[in-house]
Amino acid sequence: MIEFDHVRKAFGDHVVIEDLSLRVEDGEFFVLVGPSGSGKSTLLRTVNRLVPIDGGRVLVDGQDVATQPIEALRRGIGYAIQSVGLFPHRTVAENIAVVPRLLGWPEAEIDARVAELIALLKLDEPGIAGRYPDTLSGGQAQRVGVARALAARPKIVLMDEPFGALDPLTRESLQASVKQIQRETGTTMLFVTHDMDEAFRLGDRVALMLDGRLAQVGTPLALIRSPADERVNEFVGGTRAYLRELAVRRVRDSMRRDEAAEGDAVSPDATLQDALGVMLAERRERLPVQGGGAILLSDIVVRPR
Amino acid sequence: MGDASRENGTGPVAPRERRRAQSALLQQRLPVVVLCVIGLVAGLALPFLNIAPNRLLSGHASGGQQGVFALLWLVAAAAGGWRGGAVAAVLLALVLPLIAAVDATLLLHHKPPTTRIQLGAGFWVMWLAAALLLLDRLRHVRAGWRAVAWAVVVVSLVVGGWQGVFDDLALVREWQAQRGAFTDALASHVTLSLITLGVALTIGAPLGYLAWRARRAGGTLLSVLAFLQTIPSLALFALLIGPFAWLAREWPALAALGFGGTGAAPAVFALVLYALLPVVRYTVTGLDAVPADTREAARGLGMTRGQLLLRVQLPLGWPVLLAGLRIVAVQTIGLAAVAALIGAGGLGRFVFLGIGQGATDMVLLGTLAIIGLALAADLLFQAMMAATGRRA
Ligand SMILES: Nc1ncnc2c1ncn2[C@@H]1O[C@H](COP(=O)(O)OP(=O)(O)OP(=O)(O)O)[C@@H](O)[C@H]1O
Ligand SMILES: [Mg+2]
Numbered sequence: 001m002i003e004f005d006h007v008r009k010a011f012g013d014h015v016v017i018e019d020l021s022l023r024v025e026d027g028e029f030f031v032l033v034g035p036s037g038s039g040k041s042t043l044l045r046t047v048n049r050l051v052p053i054d055g056g057r058v059l060v061d062g063q064d065v066a067t068q069p070i071e072a073l074r075r076g077i078g079y080a081i082q083s084v085g086l087f088p089h090r091t092v093a094e095n096i097a098v099v100p101r102l103l104g105w106p107e108a109e110i111d112a113r114v115a116e117l118i119a120l121l122k123l124d125e126p127g128i129a130g131r132y133p134d135t136l137s138g139g140q141a142q143r144v145g146v147a148r149a150l151a152a153r154p155k156i157v158l159m160d161e162p163f164g165a166l167d168p169l170t171r172e173s174l175q176a177s178v179k180q181i182q183r184e185t186g187t188t189m190l191f192v193t194h195d196m197d198e199a200f201r202l203g204d205r206v207a208l209m210l211d212g213r214l215a216q217v218g219t220p221l222a223l224i225r226s227p228a229d230e231r232v233n234e235f236v237g238g239t240r241a242y243l244r245e246l247a248v249r250r251v252r253d254s255m256r257r258d259e260a261a262e263g264d265a266v267s268p269d270a271t272l273q274d275a276l277g278v279m280l281a282e283r284r285e286r287l288p289v290q291g292g293g294a295i296l297l298s299d300i301v302v303r304p305r
Numbered sequence: 306m307g308d309a310s311r312e313n314g315t316g317p318v319a320p321r322e323r324r325r326a327q328s329a330l331l332q333q334r335l336p337v338v339v340l341c342v343i344g345l346v347a348g349l350a351l352p353f354l355n356i357a358p359n360r361l362l363s364g365h366a367s368g369g370q371q372g373v374f375a376l377l378w379l380v381a382a383a384a385g386g387w388r389g390g391a392v393a394a395v396l397l398a399l400v401l402p403l404i405a406a407v408d409a410t411l412l413l414h415h416k417p418p419t420t421r422i423q424l425g426a427g428f429w430v431m432w433l434a435a436a437l438l439l440l441d442r443l444r445h446v447r448a449g450w451r452a453v454a455w456a457v458v459v460v461s462l463v464v465g466g467w468q469g470v471f472d473d474l475a476l477v478r479e480w481q482a483q484r485g486a487f488t489d490a491l492a493s494h495v496t497l498s499l500i501t502l503g504v505a506l507t508i509g510a511p512l513g514y515l516a517w518r519a520r521r522a523g524g525t526l527l528s529v530l531a532f533l534q535t536i537p538s539l540a541l542f543a544l545l546i547g548p549f550a551w552l553a554r555e556w557p558a559l560a561a562l563g564f565g566g567t568g569a570a571p572a573v574f575a576l577v578l579y580a581l582l583p584v585v586r587y588t589v590t591g592l593d594a595v596p597a598d599t600r601e602a603a604r605g606l607g608m609t610r611g612q613l614l615l616r617v618q619l620p621l622g623w624p625v626l627l628a629g630l631r632i633v634a635v636q637t638i639g640l641a642a643v644a645a646l647i648g649a650g651g652l653g654r655f656v657f658l659g660i661g662q663g664a665t666d667m668v669l670l671g672t673l674a675i676i677g678l679a680l681a682a683d684l685l686f687q688a689m690m691a692a693t694g695r696r697a
Contacts, residue, residue, distance in 0.1 A: 048605055
């Protein structure tokens, strides 16, 4: 659990975070989204005290971070950044093992964990563990950065635009990996992005940050359907926001279980966006769903109960 | 038809290509031609050896082998065009001292034992030209072969010297006469330089770290050190005599340790002052060589400042620091010569005593040893850089 309690931060006269309170629950995937300069990174970095705050408190598991030994605090919190910041003089395996080494894990345990993460993050190119960062592709480097953040099985992970500079395909595959790992391990994730689609795809809850304040906090659907004010509406995308809704809703919530249809079946876990894509590709208004049932074009337009 | 059109196509291009080939050839040949002309002129016009009645008087030229030198340089010029150029240069670098040695033996026949055969301007210019020729010819050769070529030259000369081949040359006689003093001077020169390097590193590296952490204070520190560098070395050494003499007077315990207005203490102090700027500057540059995001990640993952320094900043900044130390080492070895003027000993003593007495060979002996020492230090640091360069 991460709790921000009336947090305030200014750089000189420039107030970057203004009286901000927020609670991220255990096991939650929480996304901070907002335009450039809105203070997302600054807020994130108050958690591991890379940024000292001027007022208020930041609590991790109910304890004020300011009262904890700084290195111990940081070693207990995973941290991944957009520029990755791998150690150029260390191999991939050594990079991943940094925090476990700092924590004094036994060598055998470290080796096992590194191997596990390499598999988990699909870094399975042969011999990649012994390679140096300058030989990695951008996507591989980002994966190593994420693996390094997860290495010591932290209960809390902070990620600051970790998929920033990737092509859409690599990005989606990494998003899927991270989301899956987070769900399986029950990690509390605080994730920063300025990409709305990414925020809605990943977040259990999303906070839209504007000028150092939280303009709205809620589930992706809540932000899309009932924006708190005009600025939120504008940022979420106005009527185009409903297209985003399709990427958030799943087939299983909109399908009809007692009907059938012709053609290739879609998964019940697929998003409505995927289903619509298949309909357009196949020129059909109804598709069968794997395991029985069907989804109709009109179901996509209608909101679930 | 196809052939004809191709010929038409290349027709106008051909002269340009030929010109390019010509200019490439010229670039390849030019250093050879220039060096061989210099060698030839020096061989013909400058005295190869000087005969002096004793070590303190300057001698008169002895000549007679102009024909041999002309032949040597023409052969070198002819060989320079192809791969044998390097071999010719190696031979030249060995043959010139050999000729000098043989000549010296012949000239000394029926001469009083105080007679000295000194190497003349002709020898030095030709030998330098041969060395430069070798350097040029080895430019495009693999590093291994380069090392072999230089090793052949150095080892042959050293072994020759050991066997007494050069014993009749004034330079070697001077060395033999002063062997004890020379060894002492060499040892104290090396000690002086090592102590300076050690002290400059122990003071300069932490200073550099502090300067890097507090950028603004660092600016002032660097400009103070830069100002120190502009003081002429002789003036700085002289300036220190007063304060150090005073220190020794006030604290006799210091004087007992060898502290005083003259001697090693003020010399090391001055040398350290000169070494400090480059050490601090290269420490800062080395710390800057660590990418900001790497540092941020290291801190964010929970490294202490010490761990950051030892595990990240030092290994990543080390090559830069080493490059800086290389410069400091060479600079210190050179400057340490001046330290002889305030009684710190070292090879500079040979130079200044030699100048005072008018003994050219003594000056030469000191100078050559200083140059050799600087080159050796340079090579040592290059080897260290190559060894740690790949992955720290
Ligand atoms: N160390 C600092 N010193 C001064 N100002 C800073 C510092 N760090 C951040 N700021 C300022 O704080 C504001 C918020 O920065 P922050 O990095 O939190 O934005 P962000 O929301 O993460 O933006 P982006 O999406 O571009 O990363 C910016 O105006 C920035 O200039
Ligand atoms: Mg940011």
